[in-house]
Ligand SMILES: Nc1ncnc2c1ncn2[C@@H]1O[C@H](COP(=O)(O)OP(=O)(O)OP(=O)(O)O)[C@@H](O)[C@H]1O
């Protein structure tokens with residue numbers, strides 16, 4: 001009965017309490033609910049009175065808390081302001097009751113119930129608010145990721161079609177410079193031009209292999225790995241001499257691979273070029289060891305060099321596109337290797353110690 005009296009007293013003083021609340025609430029100038037926030041205060045005030053009468057349940061408080069949390073999230077408010085307003089509302093309710101003719105014995109259980117009501121409200125409102133904020137953030141993050149990916153895809157397509165178109169005039173210029181050299185063997189600078197054109201062609205091919213365009217028209221074939229390495233080592237001969245590296249190549253002459261020969265050629269060239277780069281900066285013996293063998297129904301190829309090791313923390317990222325530690329590197333060499341090897345159903349790994357850096361490739365029999 002005492003609770004009913006207290007509740008009634010609260011109802012009678014609602015107008016002044018809500019007015020006081022309206023004056024003291026913290027609300028942003030741009031809050032779209034500015035001007036009607038005190039109505040939430042009013043709803044809360046009535047709820048407290050009804051809670052004292054045991055007319056409403058925990059669930060009713062939760063519903064109001066959810067509604068308010070939604071509004072506060074829409075208004076993008078500072079959660080601190082919100083908690084301040086709720087606590088200030090609680091204080092006002094208690095002040096109203098203090099003015100009444102109630103003995104402390106009646107007030108105490110009411111205060112406990114009022115605190116309970118506000119606590120339930122706050123817990124639900126703040127946790128709902130946090131959930132909403134997090135899901136907004138998640139949505140924004142997804143949106144950014146998606147549009148970033150879309151842009152990257154478009155950029156990639158533009159770049160690869162651009163590079164593709166690049167290739168035809170390049171092939172023709174290379175052909176004419178060869179003719180020029182045949183017709184005028186003493187013409188100066190043609191060697192330099194040819195060399196630069198080969199570099200350019202190498203980069204273009206590399207790029208097309210990443211964009212996978214290059215692989216479309218070719219057929220798979222079974223080829224000898226030993227012969228492929230013979231061809232590669234003579235192609236890289238000028239660079240090997242330049243670095244002064246010792247190459248030891250031990251490949252089972254019967255070792256065959258079923259795949260795209262041009263792509264595998266690019267893989268081995270990339271790895272040997274990296275090894276040569278590493279050895280270029282080294283003093284003393286410069287060794288590259290290439291092995292090809294069969295092991296447990298697998299074809300294994302390893303290429304190692306005794307240059308400075310790859311720092312342990314960089315090992316996990318060397319196959320990432322655009323990771324490079326070289327001033328003029330593009331960082332796609334190993335990325336291309338990994339893509340190609342995986343397209344062939346193989347795996348590529350790298351181990352590096354003070355003694356040597358080893359790139360190993362394994363292909364399971366299909
Ligand atoms: N044999 C190696 N010894 C030491 N570091 C290596 C070796 N191979 C690769 N790396 C490291 O891995 C990085 C990535 O190699 P990757 O071939 O992908 O790119 P890059 O050689 O820098 O540029 P490019 O696109 O011209 O090949 C290199 O910059 C280098 O730091």
Ligand SMILES: [Mg+2]
Nearest residue numbers: 270274333334
């Ligand atoms: Mg490289």
